[in-house]
Structures are given as C-alpha cells and as structure tokens.
Amino acid sequence: MGGFKTFLRKEFREIFKTWRIWVLPGIVLFFAISGPVLTAFTPELLKTVTTEQPGVIIQIPDPTFLEAYAEWIGNLSQIVLFAAIIIFGGMVSGEKKSGTAMLVLTKPITRTAFVLAKFVSNLVLLVCTVAVGTAVTWGVTLAMFGEAPAEKLLVSTGLFLILAILFLGVMTLFSSLVDSQAGSAGLGILILVVLSLLGLWGPALEYSPAGIMSASSSYLMGKDPSLLWPSVTSVVVTLLALAGGAFVFSRREL
Amino acid sequence: MAETTTGTPAIEIVGLTKVYGKTRALDGVDLEVPQGSVFGFLGPNGAGKTTTLRILTGLATPDQGTARILGRDVTDVDNDVRSDIGFLPDVPGFYPWMTAEEFLRFSGGLFGIAGEALDARVKALLELAGLTGVKQKVGGYSRGMKQRLGVAQALINSPKILMLDEPTSALDPIGRKEVLDMITALAGRTTVFFSTHILSDVERVCDTVAILHKGTVVTQAPINELKERYGSQKLVLEVTAQSNELASLFSAASWCAGVEHTNGRGLTLTVSDIEAARVAVPAEVAARGLGLIRLEAGEVSLEEVFVDLVGGGQ
Numbered sequence: 001m002g003g004f005k006t007f008l009r010k011e012f013r014e015i016f017k018t019w020r021i022w023v024l025p026g027i028v029l030f031f032a033i034s035g036p037v038l039t040a041f042t043p044e045l046l047k048t049v050t051t052e053q054p055g056v057i058i059q060i061p062d063p064t065f066l067e068a069y070a071e072w073i074g075n076l077s078q079i080v081l082f083a084a085i086i087i088f089g090g091m092v093s094g095e096k097k098s099g100t101a102m103l104v105l106t107k108p109i110t111r112t113a114f115v116l117a118k119f120v121s122n123l124v125l126l127v128c129t130v131a132v133g134t135a136v137t138w139g140v141t142l143a144m145f146g147e148a149p150a151e152k153l154l155v156s157t158g159l160f161l162i163l164a165i166l167f168l169g170v171m172t173l174f175s176s177l178v179d180s181q182a183g184s185a186g187l188g189i190l191i192l193v194v195l196s197l198l199g200l201w202g203p204a205l206e207y208s209p210a211g212i213m214s215a216s217s218s219y220l221m222g223k224d225p226s227l228l229w230p231s232v233t234s235v236v237v238t239l240l241a242l243a244g245g246a247f248v249f250s251r252r253e254l
Numbered sequence: 255m256a257e258t259t260t261g262t263p264a265i266e267i268v269g270l271t272k273v274y275g276k277t278r279a280l281d282g283v284d285l286e287v288p289q290g291s292v293f294g295f296l297g298p299n300g301a302g303k304t305t306t307l308r309i310l311t312g313l314a315t316p317d318q319g320t321a322r323i324l325g326r327d328v329t330d331v332d333n334d335v336r337s338d339i340g341f342l343p344d345v346p347g348f349y350p351w352m353t354a355e356e357f358l359r360f361s362g363g364l365f366g367i368a369g370e371a372l373d374a375r376v377k378a379l380l381e382l383a384g385l386t387g388v389k390q391k392v393g394g395y396s397r398g399m400k401q402r403l404g405v406a407q408a409l410i411n412s413p414k415i416l417m418l419d420e421p422t423s424a425l426d427p428i429g430r431k432e433v434l435d436m437i438t439a440l441a442g443r444t445t446v447f448f449s450t451h452i453l454s455d456v457e458r459v460c461d462t463v464a465i466l467h468k469g470t471v472v473t474q475a476p477i478n479e480l481k482e483r484y485g486s487q488k489l490v491l492e493v494t495a496q497s498n499e500l501a502s503l504f505s506a507a508s509w510c511a512g513v514e515h516t517n518g519r520g521l522t523l524t525v526s527d528i529e530a531a532r533v534a535v536p537a538e539v540a541a542r543g544l545g546l547i548r549l550e551a552g553e554v555s556l557e558e559v560f561v562d563l564v565g566g567g568q
Contacts, residue, residue, distance in 0.1 A: 100349055
C-alpha cells in the first residue's frame with residue numbers, strides 16, 4: 001500500500017482547498033436548517049392559503065419533532081443521496097481525465113492504495129458532513145419544537161449512513177470502470193432505482209440492501225423494520241464494490 | 255543519481271508489441287538504452303513513442319515482448335521499478351490548487367522522502383525549474399512553467415532513469431530552450447530517455463538516438479555514428495571550373511541518387527554505391543579536363559537521416 005498515507009493526506013487537503021468542501025456539506029447543512037423550520041411553519045403557510053381562498057378549510061394537526069426528523073431523513077434519502085451519487089461519479093475517473101493519475105501512478109503508489117484513499121477520504125467527508133448536519137438539525141428541531149429526543153434521530157440517520165456508504169462503494173466501482181462522471185453517475189442512479197423497486201418485494205426488503213432504503217423512515221414511524229440482514233448485506237455489497245473498484249482500476253490502462 | 259556503468263542496460267526492450275483494435279501501435283520494438291546516456295527516441299507523430307513510454311512506466315501493458323528497466327521486467331515488479339524512474343508525460347496533469355512547492359513535496363512523499371532530505375531536494379528543484387519564490391497556484395501557470403515543473407517533479411527521487419515524453423513539443427522557443435537547458439544540465443548525472451519528433455532538440459541534447467517508425471525501430475546508434483554512416487553516402491566535390499555537363503552526367507549515373515549545386519564549382523552528390531562513385535567521379539572530372547580541388551565525405555543533418563529512414567512524406 002505504498003504511498004497511501006501521502007495520497008490520503010492530499011485528498012483531505014483537496015477537500016478543504018477546492019469546491020468539495022462547499023457542495024455536499026452545503027447541501028446537507030441547508031436541509032439540516034431548513035427542514036425543521038419548514039416543518040414548523042407549514043401550518044402557518046397553509047393557513048395563509050386558506051384565508052386567501054374563502055370556503056377552503058384545511059385542518060392540520062400541530063407538527064411535532066417527528067415530522068421534522070422525517071423531513072430530514074426524506075431530504076437525506078432523496079436529494080442528498082442523489083447529489084452524492086453525482087459528486088462521487090468522478091472520484092476516480094476525474095483524476096484519469098485530468099492527467100493527474102498518470103503523474104501519481106508512475107510513482108510508488110499502488111492502484112489499490114489510490115482507489116482506497118479515494119474511498120476513505122470521501123467516507124470521512126460523508127460521515128462528518130452527515131454528523132454535523134444531524135447535530136444542526138437536532139439543535140434547530142429543539143429550538144423550534146421544544147423537544148428533540150436524540151435516539152430516534154441518531155438511529156434513523158445511522159441507517160441512512162449505511163445506505164450512503166453502500167452507494168459510495170458502488171460509485172467507487174463505477175468511477176473506476178467508466179471514464180465519464182455522467183456515465184458512472186447514471187449507473188449509480190440506475191442502482192438507486194433498482195433498489196427502490198426491489199423494496200416492493202418482501203424477501204428483498206428483509207434480506208437485501210433494499211431494506212435499508214426504507215428502514216430510516218419506517219423506524220421513525222415507530223415500526224420495527226428488519227435491520228440485521230439488510231445491514232449485513234449492505235456492508236458486504238459495499239466491501240465487494242470497493243474491492244471490485246480496486247481490481248478493475250488495477251487492470252485498466254491509463 | 256545514475257551509475258554510469260556499462261553493465262545492465264538502463265532500458266531493454268525486446269519484441270514489444272501493442273495492438274489497439276486493428277492498429278499495431280508497436281510492432282516488435284527492440285531497443286537498448288545504455289546507462290548514463292541522453293537517449294533520443296525519435297519518430298513522427300503516431301510512430302508509437304508514447305505507447306512505448308506508457309508500457310515502460312506501467313500505465314499500459316504489452317501484448318507481446320518484454321520491457322526491462324535496469325534488468326527488471328516492468329510488468330512484474332511494480333513499485334520497485336517505479337522507485338528508480340522519473341516520468342514526465344506529454345501533457346502533465348497537475349492539481350491546479352497546489353503550488354509548485356506543494357506538488358514537489360507531495361511527489362517526494364509518494365517516494366517516501368521526508369524531512370531535511372525532502373526540504374533540500376524541493377529547494378534545489380525549484381531553483382532548477384526557475385520556480386523559486388513563485389507562490390502562484392499551478393492552475394495559473396503557463397505551459398512552459400508546467401513543463402519545467404514537470405521535469406522537476408520527475409527528478410524528485412533522483413531517478414536512475416528519467417523518461418520524458420515530448421517535453422518540448424507544445425512550447426514556444428523560450429520555453430523549449432529552458433526545458434532543453436534543464437535536460438542538458440542532467441547529462442552524465444542520470445540516464446535520460448527522451449521522446450520527441452523535433453530533430454533539432456535531439457541533435458542539441460542527445461548522444462544516442464533510436465528512430466521509431468510505424469511501431470518499429472528502424473535504427474539505433476550514437477548520433478555521431480549515425481551521421482557518419484549516412485554521411486558516407488554523400489560526396490562533396492569541388493572542381494576547377496563550372497561544369498553543368500558533369501552534373502548531368504552524374505545525375506544519370508546508376509550509382510548516383512541526387513546532385514545538388516553548392517556553389518559555382520561545387521557539387522554535392524548523394525550516392526547509392528560509394529565504391530563506384532569513388533572510382534567514377536575523379537575519372538569523369540579528369541576526362542573533361544578539369545582539376546579536382548576537393549572530394550570528401552559530406553556532412554548530413556539528423557533531419558536528412560530521419561527523412562531518409564522514415565520517408566519524406568512524414
């Protein structure tokens with residue numbers, strides 16, 4: 001794994017010195033703040049609509065912290081995951097395209113170390129971003145609703161993270177395989193659609209990563225979703241995809 | 255820096271073949287680069303120079319044949335070989351957010367160089383590249399600055415073999431001069447393997463040359479030997495009076511491939527049979543009652559050798 005530490009250090013510096021520090025964290029923080037606020041003010045907004053249209057009566061129960069949490073998980077599972085797939089689509093191929101991989105990989109660093117450093121740096125970015133976002137959304141929820149039990153938020157966000165890390169692994173594979181960022185992002189979105197469809201089939205929901213996709217919101221709604229097998233298979237798929245990415249990239253010509 | 259012993263060749267390529275679809279980029283390349291030489295790997299665009307370098311650096315794999323660096327097969331040893339080489343691709347890609355110093359430190363780190371040794375090398379190489387004190391990010395560099403940084407990063411590990419792929423092809427005359435000066439400064443300190451299609455660059459900095467054409471090495475020799483070899487097929491003669499008749503006569507001779515007037519009384523003959531020419535020329539001059547002032551082997555430029563070997567159409 002020659003050169004791994006040096007290259008990983010470069011990856012972290014790149015995150016802080018380029019657009020990468022703004023995009024994913026920016027999106028997550030935006031939803032971390034706006035989610036609870038929008039949830040709290042939605043009844044007020046709807047009341048405005050009803051007063052402007054006489055005869056229309058909409059009765060909405062007072063929102064709770066659970067709805068703020070559901071908004072947060074909904075945004076993470078849809079918009080943030082979608083953005084992450086697009087961003088991670090160029091994580092390996094971007095260096096090939098710009099010619100930097102050619103300069104780096106003619107020095108004593110293995111291609112496996114190169115791919116692994118890409119995965120680890122993006123994993124740290126993803127986990128830290130979601131952790132900070134979770135803390136912010138918890139604080140804003142507490143401020144807006146007066147109560148914000150941490151456990152439900154932590155467990156449901158943790159389940160989302162398993163899904164997000166699974167997609168990070170899958171994008172490592174696709175980005176090692178396909179030269180175009182758009183191409184690998186397209187494949188990632190295809191996998192997202194396939195997992196969503198698999199979620200309609202009971203056995204897949206119980207045993208495959210498809211179960212993780214709906215687990216966060218199910219847990220928030222007080223259901224007791226099957227977590228063990230979807231979590232185990234998600235971790236296995238993540239590791240297989242990562243190993244596949246390293247394998248494919250090691251055999252590619254640059 | 256490189257040992258200049260003559261034992262194991264710095265680079266040894268045998269029967270190297272690489273096929274892309276229906277194109278044979280390399281078609282049985284044989285090449286031997288002696289340690290300590292500044293070796294010009296010359297060929298027209300598309301001859302297979304970059305493909306050869308990509309195989310040597312592990313960026314591509316051959317379909318057939320072997321490539322050895324200091325006796326080690328490039329496909330077998332990976333990092334072990336890469337520790338001994340420095341490489342500059344034809345279009346080097348740098349991280350635009352780094353400064354030259356940051357990139358050199360990063361490159362050194364990949365070779366496991368740290369501490370005072372890294373500080374000293376970075377300082378020396380920034381000086382060599384003329385980038386000392388430049389705080390600008392690499393993204394804002396000119397092409398010439400990038401190439402100079404490219405040569406500098408390729409030297410960070412004090413490589414035994416420095417491989418440069420077309421280092422001057424896209425540079426203006428000043429940028430070219432700067433990069434060639436850097437290469438000249440390395441002569442005798444490391445083996446330089448330098449691909450290019452610019453003949454004057456090879457003549458200026460290289461001591462040995464191989465000419466690659468359509469994926470095959472058509473010749474390999476020290477430049478002086480190559481010029482001598484091809485120079486012996488040129489005869490320069492000067493006679494006591496102008497004689498167009500003599501020129502016409504030589505043009506028609508079976509041993510003569512071309513006649514060129516160099517001045518009023520001089521002719522440069524390109525000959526296909528040097529022995530026949532040596533007999534016929536003095537005889538024909540004497541037969542016309544002219545005196546022979548000078549008859550000697552001609553000087554050829556590398557360009558003439560190149561055109562002769564790869565064809566004028568290139």
